[in-house]
Amino acid sequence: MTTRDRLVVMGLVAFAILAAAWFLAVSPERGQASKLGTQVSTAREQLAAAQTQVTSARGAQAAYSTAYASLVRLGKAVPPSDQIPSLVYQLDQASNQKDVDFSSITSGNADAAAAAATTAPAAAGGFAQKPFTFVFNGSYFDLYHLLNGLNRFTLRTASGGLQVTGRLLTIQSANLDSNLTTGTGGGSGSSSSLGSSDGELKGTITATAYVLPTGQDVTDGATPAGPAGTTAQPATGSGSAAPASTPAVVKVTP
Amino acid sequence: MKAVNLIPADQRGGSASAKGQSEGGAFVVLGVLAGLAIMALLYGMAHHQISSRRGEAATLSAQAQAAQAQAQALAPYTSFAALHQQRLQAISQLVDTRFDWAHTFHEIGRVLPYGVALTSVHGSIAADAAIAAPVAATPTPTSTGTSSTANTSTGSTAAAATPAPAASPVTSATPAGSTPIFTLSGCATSQSEVARALQRMRLIDGVSDVELQSSTKPTGSGGSGGSSSGSCPHGNPAFSVQITFSALPDSPSAGSSAAPAAAGATPAAATAPATGATAQPASATTPTATGGS
Numbered sequence: 001m002t003t004r005d006r007l008v009v010m011g012l013v014a015f016a017i018l019a020a021a022w023f024l025a026v027s028p029e030r031g032q033a034s035k036l037g038t039q040v041s042t043a044r045e046q047l048a049a050a051q052t053q054v055t056s057a058r059g060a061q062a063a064y065s066t067a068y069a070s071l072v073r074l075g076k077a078v079p080p081s082d083q084i085p086s087l088v089y090q091l092d093q094a095s096n097q098k099d100v101d102f103s104s105i106t107s108g109n110a111d112a113a114a115a116a117a118t119t120a121p122a123a124a125g126g127f128a129q130k131p132f133t134f135v136f137n138g139s140y141f142d143l144y145h146l147l148n149g150l151n152r153f154t155l156r157t158a159s160g161g162l163q164v165t166g167r168l169l170t171i172q173s174a175n176l177d178s179n180l181t182t183g184t185g186g187g188s189g190s191s192s193s194l195g196s197s198d199g200e201l202k203g204t205i206t207a208t209a210y211v212l213p214t215g216q217d218v219t220d221g222a223t224p225a226g227p228a229g230t231t232a233q234p235a236t237g238s239g240s241a242a243p244a245s246t247p248a249v250v251k252v253t254p
Numbered sequence: 255m256k257a258v259n260l261i262p263a264d265q266r267g268g269s270a271s272a273k274g275q276s277e278g279g280a281f282v283v284l285g286v287l288a289g290l291a292i293m294a295l296l297y298g299m300a301h302h303q304i305s306s307r308r309g310e311a312a313t314l315s316a317q318a319q320a321a322q323a324q325a326q327a328l329a330p331y332t333s334f335a336a337l338h339q340q341r342l343q344a345i346s347q348l349v350d351t352r353f354d355w356a357h358t359f360h361e362i363g364r365v366l367p368y369g370v371a372l373t374s375v376h377g378s379i380a381a382d383a384a385i386a387a388p389v390a391a392t393p394t395p396t397s398t399g400t401s402s403t404a405n406t407s408t409g410s411t412a413a414a415a416t417p418a419p420a421a422s423p424v425t426s427a428t429p430a431g432s433t434p435i436f437t438l439s440g441c442a443t444s445q446s447e448v449a450r451a452l453q454r455m456r457l458i459d460g461v462s463d464v465e466l467q468s469s470t471k472p473t474g475s476g477g478s479g480g481s482s483s484g485s486c487p488h489g490n491p492a493f494s495v496q497i498t499f500s501a502l503p504d505s506p507s508a509g510s511s512a513a514p515a516a517a518g519a520t521p522a523a524a525t526a527p528a529t530g531a532t533a534q535p536a537s538a539t540t541p542t543a544t545g546g547s
Contacts, residue, residue, distance in 0.1 A: 018293065032300070033304045037307055043314035044314055046318040047317050050325055061328055064335075068334075070338060071338050074338075074341050129425065129427055140363065144360055147356040151355070151356055156349050168345060173378035174378075176375040210348065220337055226331075227331055230327075
């Protein structure tokens with residue numbers, strides 16, 4: 001074996017030693033370090049997501065009292081059941097304020113088929129519809145003011161919020177007809193019923209009220225102290241949060 | 255004279271002197287040692303990274319778990335806030351898709367000319383055929399149920415409840431795209447007044463079409479007092495007009511793209527604050543006023 005051959009062999013051996021050291025010791029360690037680096041970044045992302053959730057939840061906790069009062073207020077517009085007595089009361093009050101005689105209210109939900117149909121929207125996640133027919137007697141402008149009043153039970157304010165003072169009603173038809181028999185005698189000025197001396201009209205209004213889907217409560221089991229499923233704990237997010245017992249007399253804003 | 259080489263015999267050979275006796279093997283060994291040292295350094299660095307990253311990952315995981323537990327504990331508040339938002343949006347959507355009846359009645363009173371009187375005003379909202387959902391989803395108001403009657407009792411109305419779009423999460427009784435239609439019947443002092451009334455009715459907010467159905471002057475009237483055909487005395491013409499409004503606009507809070515044509519033209523209830531502030535009907539233009547004899 002010549003000197004040159006010996007050197008080549010020694011070089012090969014040295015290369016083999018270094019390669020073995022790289023592949024057996026250094027490379028696996030570096031691979032593991034890289035894997036752990038990925039784990040660390042994943043854990044960081046999880047932490048960031050969890051912290052975002054916590055921030056959001058704390059915000060919700062801080063605003064709970066306001067949201068609770070607002071939801072209770074919304075329950076006045078869309079109650080969990082028919083609540084016909086309160087509807088009649090509201091209509092009677094509104095008609096009294098507008099000098100209109102509240103003659104009759106007819107509910108359309110007693111029929112079995114209609115009741116079954118009424119629950120259909122609820123199953124779809126929306127509110128169930130409760131149709132009513134109201135009859136009022138009054139002058140044209142009194143009835144006009146009454147319609148305005150019915151609209152204002154639940155109203156969109158100029159600021160974009162909702163102002164709830166009564167039941168949400170969607171009027172589908174309004175018919176104004178004479179309450180008096182037509183064909184007055186030889187009167188000169190008042191030729192028609194609307195032009196009659198007292199101007200009394202019968203206003204028949206078909207409207208739809210809404211109720212929450214079956215099984216849903218206004219507050220979904222929440223109390224002023226806290227939502228369902230929590231032990232009552234005070235809001236710690238911000239000092240400006242209203243106390244839990246805030247009465248539901250706030251304007252609803254989005 | 256004979257030259258004599260004074261270099262020792264074992265050190266003769268010139269450039270091969272650096273190899274020494276190992277013939278360069280020493281350099282190879284040194285190289286191997288240097289390589290191993292570098293490997294050891296890399297190994298050490300990787301090992302350090304492993305231990306530090308392991309600790310960091312454990313810390314981060316613990317923090318994430320703690321945060322998740324905290325979020326879990328506050329989850330009812332989040333759910334409650336979501337419920338509040340959902341219900342608020344649903345009611346806003348229903349409010350926005352209402353037709354402003356009061357404003358329309360105010361407008362009718364505003365535009366009618368002096369010599370025209372109304373005998374009846376019938377308004378109803380008809381659902382657009384394109385968006386009509388199965389009727390079964392909406393009960394009709396014609397069914398009679400519990401009734402509380404003070405003077406008179408009515409069982410049905412002319413207008414049926416309008417079907418609602420099934421796709422919407424909130425089903426309005428007057429869904430976007432529904433068309434309000436009014437039928438006005440009345441008397442006028444002359445046919446010219448009827449024509450004038452038709453012109454004036456086009457000024458009502460949101461009107462898309464005004465169509466005369468009839469304007470009939472009673473024949474053979476003596477001209478004095480009796481009302482022969484229709485209900486108009488003194489031989490005045492009785493007319494009937496149908497006013498069609500633009501389709502109800504889509505709710506801006508709904509966020510859908512199903513806005514019908516001429517959105518915003520119809521006086522939706524969303525404008526109630528503004529109209530409420532200005533709804534002061536002038537007595538000179540009331541529909542109760544007639545042109546006299």
